Amino acid sequence: MYSYWDGSLFEVSANVPEIRISQSAVQTDPSPGDRQAPPGSLAADMSAIRGFLLSRGNSAIADRGFHWLMVLCALSIFGIVVLIATELVRGSQLSWAKSGFAFFVSRFVDPDTRLPMYWDPVNGHFSALPFVFGTLVSSFLALLLAVPLAIGLAVFLTEMCPRALRAPLAFLTELLAAIPSVIYGLWAMFVLVPLLRVYVNPWLIKLLGWTGFFNDDNPTGLGFLAAGVILAIMILPIISSLTREVMNAVPGSQREAALALGATRWEMISMGVLRNARIGIVGAIILGLGRALGETMAVTMVIGNTPQIQRSLLASGSSMASVIANEYAEASSDLHLSALTEIGLALFIVTIIVNALARLLVWAVTRGAPASAQ
Amino acid sequence: MRAKFRTAADGLATGLAVLSTVLVVTPLVAIFAYLIYKGASSLNFAFFTQIPKPEGELGGGMANAIVGSGVLLGLASLIGVPIGIGGGIFLAEFGRGTKLANGVRFTADVLNGVPSIVMGVAVYGLIVTPAMPFSAISGGVALGIMMIPTVTRTTEEMLLMVPHAVREAALALGVPNWRSVLSITVKTASPGIITGCMLAFARVAGETAPLIFTAFGNSNWSIALNRPISALPLEIYRYAISPYDDQHRQAWAAALVLVVLIVAAVSLVRFVTSRGVLKGAS
Numbered sequence: 153m154y155s156y157w158d159g160s161l162f163e164v165s166a167n168v169p170e171i172r173i174s175q176s177a178v179q180t181d182p183s184p185g186d187r188q189a190p191p192g193s194l195a196a197d198m199s200a201i202r203g204f205l206l207s208r209g210n211s212a213i214a215d216r217g218f219h220w221l222m223v224l225c226a227l228s229i230f231g232i233v234v235l236i237a238t239e240l241v242r243g244s245q246l247s248w249a250k251s252g253f254a255f256f257v258s259r260f261v262d263p264d265t266r267l268p269m270y271w272d273p274v275n276g277h278f279s280a281l282p283f284v285f286g287t288l289v290s291s292f293l294a295l296l297l298a299v300p301l302a303i304g305l306a307v308f309l310t311e312m313c314p315r316a317l318r319a320p321l322a323f324l325t326e327l328l329a330a331i332p333s334v335i336y337g338l339w340a341m342f343v344l345v346p347l348l349r350v351y352v353n354p355w356l357i358k359l360l361g362w363t364g365f366f367n368d369d370n371p372t373g374l375g376f377l378a379a380g381v382i383l384a385i386m387i388l389p390i391i392s393s394l395t396r397e398v399m400n401a402v403p404g405s406q407r408e409a410a411l412a413l414g415a416t417r418w419e420m421i422s423m424g425v426l427r428n429a430r431i432g433i434v435g436a437i438i439l440g441l442g443r444a445l446g447e448t449m450a451v452t453m454v455i456g457n458t459p460q461i462q463r464s465l466l467a468s469g470s471s472m473a474s475v476i477a478n479e480y481a482e483a484s485s486d487l488h489l490s491a492l493t494e495i496g497l498a499l500f501i502v503t504i505i506v507n508a509l510a511r512l513l514v515w516a517v518t519r520g521a522p523a524s525a526q
Numbered sequence: 527m528r529a530k531f532r533t534a535a536d537g538l539a540t541g542l543a544v545l546s547t548v549l550v551v552t553p554l555v556a557i558f559a560y561l562i563y564k565g566a567s568s569l570n571f572a573f574f575t576q577i578p579k580p581e582g583e584l585g586g587g588m589a590n591a592i593v594g595s596g597v598l599l600g601l602a603s604l605i606g607v608p609i610g611i612g613g614g615i616f617l618a619e620f621g622r623g624t625k626l627a628n629g630v631r632f633t634a635d636v637l638n639g640v641p642s643i644v645m646g647v648a649v650y651g652l653i654v655t656p657a658m659p660f661s662a663i664s665g666g667v668a669l670g671i672m673m674i675p676t677v678t679r680t681t682e683e684m685l686l687m688v689p690h691a692v693r694e695a696a697l698a699l700g701v702p703n704w705r706s707v708l709s710i711t712v713k714t715a716s717p718g719i720i721t722g723c724m725l726a727f728a729r730v731a732g733e734t735a736p737l738i739f740t741a742f743g744n745s746n747w748s749i750a751l752n753r754p755i756s757a758l759p760l761e762i763y764r765y766a767i768s769p770y771d772d773q774h775r776q777a778w779a780a781a782l783v784l785v786v787l788i789v790a791a792v793s794l795v796r797f798v799t800s801r802g803v804l805k806g807a808s
Contacts (some may be wrong), residue, residue: 223616237643332785335785337763338762403626447641500641507635
């Protein structure tokens with residue numbers, strides 16, 4: 153640090169004439185008001201003096217170059233999104249030209265067995281319907297399982313938890329978010345799926361088999377249910393930590409007011425906190441949905457990877473991300489590759505919309521929070 | 527009667543909150559316990575020193591995958607860290623409050639949510655098809671792109687926490703603006719910025735999906751940048767879906783090594799951010 157200062161002081165002494173000019177400018181400037189400018193607007197308050205100095209100093213070129221370099225870095229983020237989008241559109245041209253929007257809804261019938269058939273790379277039949285179905289079913293199943301638990305956890309951590317427990321529990325859930333998805337997949341393959349196969353599935357079939365959602369014609373344990381459970385475990389931390397964030401943004405006076413009116417703790421939480429934070433919580437849930445829709449490895453490892461549409465949650469299926477992971481590297485034809493790229497494009501568009509929506513909702517709550525808290 | 531009902535509802539809600547906490551913590555503990563148990567019992571010296579044996583043979587290790595992961599992450603950091611920090615500097619120092627900055631910030635958040643597999647598909651089309659077949663470079667680019675939004679956002683947050691007096695002091699001494707930003711502001715915020723880079727690093731260290739068709743994997747020694755290269759998460763995936771018990775064993779060992787790396791990085795981050803000025807970093 154100090155070694156640096158020596159160098160800069162040297163530079164300063166070389167700049168003395170410039171500083172003198174600026175001092176005379178300060179004295180003649182009739183508006184000293186920009187000294188009281190709010191601290192948040194350093195870059196914005198380009199006063200006359202500063203503009204003068206920046207344009208005159210012997211570092212003006214370097215400064216401008218640095219500025220534009222940083223702008224370039226920032227613009228590269230736009231560039232990346234645009235590149236990804238154009239590349240996906242270009243790659244999916246072939247498939248789009250062949251089937252258009254029907255790609256996402258059509259189905260074929262196998263001439264021999266008379267069974268519906270969706271995805272047949274060998275004969276060039278491509279329909280994304282079973283993958284869209286698989287992604288939606290596994291994601292909504294995951295939300296169904298994760299949302300109540302995540303909100304319960306957030307309520308416990310922000311409103312009920314003893315202080316000593318709070319930090320370790322929050323840290324544990326953060327760790328859960330740091331584990332790579334392939335390790336969730338590994339655990340799901342060797343622990344979760346056998347558990348489901350031996351204990352949970354027979355019980356579900358016996359108890360709820362009459363609904364038609366639980367059939368026992370898939371003895372492997374791999375399928376939508378396994379994918380939904382592991383996805384639920386994976387999106388829990390993100391929903392829970394964002395819910396905590398928006399709950400913390402609810403001003404404490406709301407809680408105090410509810411308690412002062414004689415509310416029990418639960419009434420305080422439900423009326424004072426959850427009600428005020430509900431938009432942000434919806435945002436958190438949508439963000440979790442975005443994660444679930446695009447999650448690849450864990451789902452690929454437990455969903456069974458068969459392109460079919462079944463009513464039963466215990467049946468094996470396939471999701472949009474999992475079919476790309478499975479087939480992209482060894483696609484059999486250009487059309488096959490293009491069809492997979494089109495699935496990727498659909499995933500890209502859907503996750504961008506979902507994420508943008510979620511961010512807007514979370515921002516809407518947390519941004520206004522500090523103002524209303526005072 | 528009414529009071530009793532309200533007390534009961536309160537108790538029920540408390541019970542449900544505690545129950546859901548238990549239900550969340552259980553799988554976490556189960557995953558960690560099983561991972562440590564399986565991983566520790568499968569780790570041995572050969573794992574770190576040998577390359578994989580042909581399928582079905584016992585023994586062998588993942589030395590090539592460990593080195594390969596290092597190469598890929600190094601490449602990714604070369605791309606992701608400078609661009610990410612540059613973007614963060616723009617957001618915090620130059621573009622504060624402008625429409626462009628808001629747009630960049632929003633795009634970074636959205637890019638953060640794009641599924642990693644989609645990144646892989648795009649990089650495949652941009653680099654693998656036209657330029658070179660499956661290679662370490664394309665894998666590194668895919669991971670590097672994924673690091674940029676995280677690094678940008680944490681750098682911005684950290685720079686915003688640097689007091690204005692520090693910047694003003696530097697400028698008042700006649701230090702050029704670029705020098706003041708790099709040597710004063712960024713240097714003051716450097717623990718936090720390093721934290722952000724570590725978080726991004728930990729995140730991409732476990733990424734598998736974009737590597738399947740960019741880096742592709744390699745069962746021999748290779749650190750050539752224009753050839754397919756092996757990586758730990760890829761090997762975990764490949765071994766997990768193989769039919770051999772010995773490969774499952776090695777998958778668990780690799781998973782343990784990977785998780786220890788990531789948890790060490792995250793805990794370090796936690797330790798650095800929990801002491802002193804730089805609170806609020808994720």
